[in-house]
Amino acid sequence: KFIKQYSVLAAPLTNLTRKGAFISLESWTSECQQAFEELKRVVADDITLAFPDHSLPFLVELFSDASIYGSGAVLLQEGRPIAFTSKKFSGAETRYTTGEQELLAVIHALKEWRCYLEGRPFTLKTDHKPLTFLQSVPTLNRRQARWMEFLARFDCVWEHIAGRINIADALSRHPSLHAAILAAPILRPRSTETPLPVDLAERLKAAYASDPWFAAPENVESLRRQNGLWLQTEGSATRIVVPNDDTLRRDILARFHEDPLAGHPGSTRLVELVRRSFWWPRLVTDAENFVRTCSSC
Numbered sequence: 397k398f399i400k401q402y403s404v405l406a407a408p409l410t411n412l413t414r415k416g417a418f419i420s421l422e423s424w425t426s427e428c429q430q431a432f433e434e435l436k437r438v439v440a441d442d443i444t445l446a447f448p449d450h451s452l453p454f455l456v457e458l459f460s461d462a463s464i465y466g467s468g469a470v471l472l473q474e475g476r477p478i479a480f481t482s483k484k485f486s487g488a489e490t491r492y493t494t495g496e497q498e499l500l501a502v503i504h505a506l507k508e509w510r511c512y513l514e515g516r517p518f519t520l521k522t523d524h525k526p527l528t529f530l531q532s533v534p535t536l537n538r539r540q541a542r543w544m545e546f547l548a549r550f551d552c553v554w555e556h557i558a559g560r561i562n563i564a565d566a567l568s569r570h571p572s573l574h575a576a577i578l579a580a581p582i583l584r585p586r587s588t589e590t591p592l593p594v595d596l597a598e599r600l601k602a603a604y605a606s607d608p609w610f611a612a613p614e615n616v617e618s619l620r621r622q623n624g625l626w627l628q629t630e631g632s633a634t635r636i637v638v639p640n641d642d643t644l645r646r647d648i649l650a651r652f653h654e655d656p657l658a659g660h661p662g663s664t665r666l667v668e669l670v671r672r673s674f675w676w677p678r679l680v681t682d683a684e685n686f687v688r689t690c691s692s693c
Contacts (some may be wrong), residue, residue, distance in 0.1 A: 405445040454518040467501035498524040607639035638676040
């Protein structure tokens, strides 16, 4: 309901739940990992569903996946999503024609939202133009005839969408929440070749200049400088040394703690995340104090 095309996104993972599908770790393919990462991203996203208003007209918009996994739809009112639904194709359904797969998506959506749509007019939009001429098709097979009998229960007007225009993406996100996430880039485990956000790199360089500790050669002899940043190497790990600037250190902690995928971790986990990229003295103490004073926690 809350995730657009959930069945399609999760298909590589749900396929592994079949008997005998997961034989060894090699069964976890790059496609599975990609699906897992994408699901984490959308779960952390700021999609907001509206409450249905039965005094307003409904709109059902279909969208199809380019793969053979499945299709989905979104129920809209005045451009705001009420609900999402999706269907993963079975083995037999993957062999349907494109038109039948699109029609199957319609049937699934109308069954899912029958409580909203049955007995009232609504608009059904699809980017598969042949569906808009469905009622004028002279001959149908038994499966198609059964679907048409079900469709006859609904008062819908078919409309064709040119191209792949899915307006729900832009309209389903609260602007202020979306802007906040974009304004706080997610920091991942990084190599020294991976660029930092420009604002953070510039703040680090400015803080080095005002921290006298870095001016003493004996303090930095075990460090190396690259692109204006002081780096500490320990084994295979390379970390950026953060100068003595309380505001800067707190902002770095906030970037990791408030990462939508991190879920406001406790101090131990926060230290683990920060240490993948940064180091400074009293990091553990600073992390404990930060978590203790976090208003959201």
